[in-house]
Amino acid sequence: MCGINLIIKPECDGKEAIERMMLSTAHRGPDFSDFCKITDQVWIAGNRLKILDLSEASNQPMWSDDRMAVLVWNGALYNYQDLRNQLLDLGYTFKTNSDSEVFLLWLKHYGEEKITELQGMFAFTFINLAKKEIIVARDPSGEKPLYFYQNDQSWLFSSEARGINSALISQSKINQDQFLPYFYSRHCFPDASFFKGVHQVLPGTGYVIDFEGNLLKNLSWTHQKLANTSPNQAEFESRLKDAVLKNFHTERPVGVILSGGADSSLLYQLWLEETGQPMPTFTVAFDKKLQGKYADPTFARKLTNRFEGYHHEILVTPEKIMENWQEYINTLDQPIGDSASILTWLLAKEAKEEVQVLISGAGADELFAGYNRHLAFLKYLQRPKLYKNLKGITAGFPLPASLKKFLSGIDQDPRRTFINFSSLQNIPEEEYSKFLAWYPEEESNFQNALHFDRTYYLINDVLKIHDNACMAHGIEGRAPYLDFELIQWTKSFSEASSIAFAGKKLIKTALENRGLKKIANRKKIGFGLPLKEWFSENPKFRNWVYSEIKNMHGTWGRYFPQAMQPLTKEPQKASKDQFLLIWNMFILASWLKNKQ
Structure with missing residues (x-):
C-alpha cells in the first residue's frame, strides 16, 4: 500500500x-x-x-x-x-x-x-x-x-x-x-x-x-491461540470466507494470481460464491510443449471459462525473461533466489493495466502442511530409526533424486532433519547452529516444522518476493490465508490435528465439495520457471546464466562459503538436478553486478 x-x-x-x-x-x-x-x-x-x-x-x-x-x-x-x-x-x-x-x-x-x-x-x-x-x-x-x-x-x-x-x-x-x-x-x-x-x-x-x-x-507480540478450538471443515470454510471478503474489500480494482492450484482456486471460488462477481485473473503460461507438466493454464481455465474477458494468460519464454531481466533486477531490493519472483514480477507488470490489488494463495502451504517436505518429514517422524538405517544401507547406491535428497537429509535430530529438507543442500555441521537459532522450540516436532516454514521461509522468501514484485509496479499484494484470525485458529491446533490435516486436506476437501476434484488432486509442482527444461534445451539461455555466475565468482568467489565455490566457478559442471541452485546463484550474480 x-x-x-x-x-x-x-x-x-x-x-x-x-x-x-x-x-x-x-x-x-x-x-x-x-x-x-x-x-x-x-x-x-x-x-x-x-x-x-x-x-x-x-x-x-x-x-x-x-x-x-x-x-x-x-x-x-x-x-x-x-x-x-x-x-x-x-x-x-x-x-x-x-x-x-x-x-x-x-x-x-x-x-x-x-x-x-x-x-x-x-x-x-x-x-x-x-x-x-x-x-x-x-x-x-x-x-x-x-x-x-x-x-x-x-x-x-x-x-x-x-x-x-x-x-x-x-x-x-x-x-x-x-x-x-x-x-x-x-x-x-x-x-x-x-x-x-x-x-x-x-x-x-x-x-x-x-x-x-x-x-x-x-x-x-504474536498471534494468540484461541481457546477451546476443535478444528473442522465447516469452521475452516467459514473463517476463510471471512478472510476472503476482508482481503478483497477495496475501492480499487482487485485481481487474483490464479495458478490453477488448490490454494488460489479456492480463494477465487469462495469469492464467486459470496458475490457472484467475476474479477480479473492472471495465470502464467509456458510453451505448449511444456504445458503437460506445467499445466497452470489448463486448470485455471476450469474456473474461468464461464467468464469471458476476465482471464489473462501471460506467456513466459526464455526470450521474455532475458528481455525484461535488467528492468527486473533494477527493481529488486534484496536478492532472493526463487524463480517465482520474476514470474510474479512479469504477471504484476501485465496486471497493473487493470488492477491495483493482487490476491495470492501465499501462506496456505505453511499453515496447512502443503509442501512435499512436510509429508516427507511426517514419514521420518513415524519411523526415524528405520530411515536412519536405510540411509546408511543405501549410501553410494544410485537413487532417484527425490529419494536421495530425502535420505541424505535425515539426522537423528528432527530439527536438523527438517532444516535439511527445507534447504537447497544439507547444512554443514560447522554452520548448522546458525540456522538452528531460527528454529522454534515451543511446540511438538511437526508443529515446530510448520512454524519454522512460516517464520523463516514464508516471510523471507514468498512474502518478500510478492511484496517486491507487486510494489515494483505500484500494486498491493494480499494473502487471505494469512488473515490474523485464521492464523490464530491454526496456531490453536494440536499436534494431532496438524498431522491429521497435513497435505492441505481442509483446502482440498473444500474444492472437492464444490465439484473441483481435479484441481484438488492436482500434483504439486510449485510456482516457478521450467528451469530444468530450459537449461537442457536452450543453449542461449543456459550460457547467459552460466556466464553471469562465472563473472560473479571472479569478483566475489573468495568470500563465498566453501560449498558454494565449485558451483560458481564452474556452473556448467552442475548436475541436472541442481537447477534450483544454479538459478539461486544467477539471481545473486545479477543483483551484485547491479550494485557495483
Missing part, C-alpha cells in the same frame, strides 16, 4: 536525506508522496498507493486534527470498522472513511498498549509529539517489510533496504555474512540484509524511541 521512511538524528542534512529516501521508495506509493519535519532531529516521509478512501484527506503522512500525532504506515487494517466504532464510543470523530485514520487515532489514544488488537498486515511509524516518542513496529504475519539502520543515536527506518542506503553518507557495503544463508536458503537471515548495518525489524516486534534517539522500550 505504501512506503515508510523515518530519520531520527540524521547524519547529515535531514531534509535532503528524507527526500532521497522518499524518492527511492516512490514506486511503492505512486499516488502521492510527501515528507514532514517534526523537529530538527526527526523527519518522516510516506508514499501512498490509494486503496481505501481515495480522497486527499487520507494521504500520508497523516496528522491528527490537533497536530500532536502523525502516522506513516504500509498495509491494510482489516478490523478497522470495529476499532472505528470503539473510537466513536470514546468520543472521536472522523473526517475520512479510511483505515489510516482509524490506525492513527487508535495509536494516539492507546499508544503501544493495544497494538495487539490491530488485525491486518502492516508496518508503521507513529509519532506522538506530546510525549516526544516514536513507535515503529511490524505485525506478526510479516507480510510487509521494514528495515532499519542504527548508528550511535541515529536511526533510519524504511520499507526497503535501498531506502536506507540512499540516505547514508557512505553507502553500505555488501554484507558478505549473508552469502551463507543465501546459498542454502535463497535469502538472508531474518534479521539481516545484504547491506552491512541494515537490518530487518522482525515480525511482531517494534521499538519505542524518543526524539533524541534513545531506545525506551522493545515491543514484541
Whole structure:
C-alpha cells in the first residue's frame, strides 16, 4: 500500500536525506508522496498507493486534527470498522472513511498498549509529539517489510533496504555474512540484509524511541491461540470466507494470481460464491510443449471459462525473461533466489493495466502442511530409526533424486532433519547452529516444522518476493490465508490435528465439495520457471546464466562459503538436478553486478 521512511538524528542534512529516501521508495506509493519535519532531529516521509478512501484527506503522512500525532504506515487494517466504532464510543470523530485514520487515532489514544488488537498486515511509524516518542513496529504475519539502520543515536527506518542506503553518507557495503544463508536458503537471515548495518525489524516486534534517539522500550507480540478450538471443515470454510471478503474489500480494482492450484482456486471460488462477481485473473503460461507438466493454464481455465474477458494468460519464454531481466533486477531490493519472483514480477507488470490489488494463495502451504517436505518429514517422524538405517544401507547406491535428497537429509535430530529438507543442500555441521537459532522450540516436532516454514521461509522468501514484485509496479499484494484470525485458529491446533490435516486436506476437501476434484488432486509442482527444461534445451539461455555466475565468482568467489565455490566457478559442471541452485546463484550474480 505504501512506503515508510523515518530519520531520527540524521547524519547529515535531514531534509535532503528524507527526500532521497522518499524518492527511492516512490514506486511503492505512486499516488502521492510527501515528507514532514517534526523537529530538527526527526523527519518522516510516506508514499501512498490509494486503496481505501481515495480522497486527499487520507494521504500520508497523516496528522491528527490537533497536530500532536502523525502516522506513516504500509498495509491494510482489516478490523478497522470495529476499532472505528470503539473510537466513536470514546468520543472521536472522523473526517475520512479510511483505515489510516482509524490506525492513527487508535495509536494516539492507546499508544503501544493495544497494538495487539490491530488485525491486518502492516508496518508503521507513529509519532506522538506530546510525549516526544516514536513507535515503529511490524505485525506478526510479516507480510510487509521494514528495515532499519542504527548508528550511535541515529536511526533510519524504511520499507526497503535501498531506502536506507540512499540516505547514508557512505553507502553500505555488501554484507558478505549473508552469502551463507543465501546459498542454502535463497535469502538472508531474518534479521539481516545484504547491506552491512541494515537490518530487518522482525515480525511482531517494534521499538519505542524518543526524539533524541534513545531506545525506551522493545515491543514484541504474536498471534494468540484461541481457546477451546476443535478444528473442522465447516469452521475452516467459514473463517476463510471471512478472510476472503476482508482481503478483497477495496475501492480499487482487485485481481487474483490464479495458478490453477488448490490454494488460489479456492480463494477465487469462495469469492464467486459470496458475490457472484467475476474479477480479473492472471495465470502464467509456458510453451505448449511444456504445458503437460506445467499445466497452470489448463486448470485455471476450469474456473474461468464461464467468464469471458476476465482471464489473462501471460506467456513466459526464455526470450521474455532475458528481455525484461535488467528492468527486473533494477527493481529488486534484496536478492532472493526463487524463480517465482520474476514470474510474479512479469504477471504484476501485465496486471497493473487493470488492477491495483493482487490476491495470492501465499501462506496456505505453511499453515496447512502443503509442501512435499512436510509429508516427507511426517514419514521420518513415524519411523526415524528405520530411515536412519536405510540411509546408511543405501549410501553410494544410485537413487532417484527425490529419494536421495530425502535420505541424505535425515539426522537423528528432527530439527536438523527438517532444516535439511527445507534447504537447497544439507547444512554443514560447522554452520548448522546458525540456522538452528531460527528454529522454534515451543511446540511438538511437526508443529515446530510448520512454524519454522512460516517464520523463516514464508516471510523471507514468498512474502518478500510478492511484496517486491507487486510494489515494483505500484500494486498491493494480499494473502487471505494469512488473515490474523485464521492464523490464530491454526496456531490453536494440536499436534494431532496438524498431522491429521497435513497435505492441505481442509483446502482440498473444500474444492472437492464444490465439484473441483481435479484441481484438488492436482500434483504439486510449485510456482516457478521450467528451469530444468530450459537449461537442457536452450543453449542461449543456459550460457547467459552460466556466464553471469562465472563473472560473479571472479569478483566475489573468495568470500563465498566453501560449498558454494565449485558451483560458481564452474556452473556448467552442475548436475541436472541442481537447477534450483544454479538459478539461486544467477539471481545473486545479477543483483551484485547491479550494485557495483
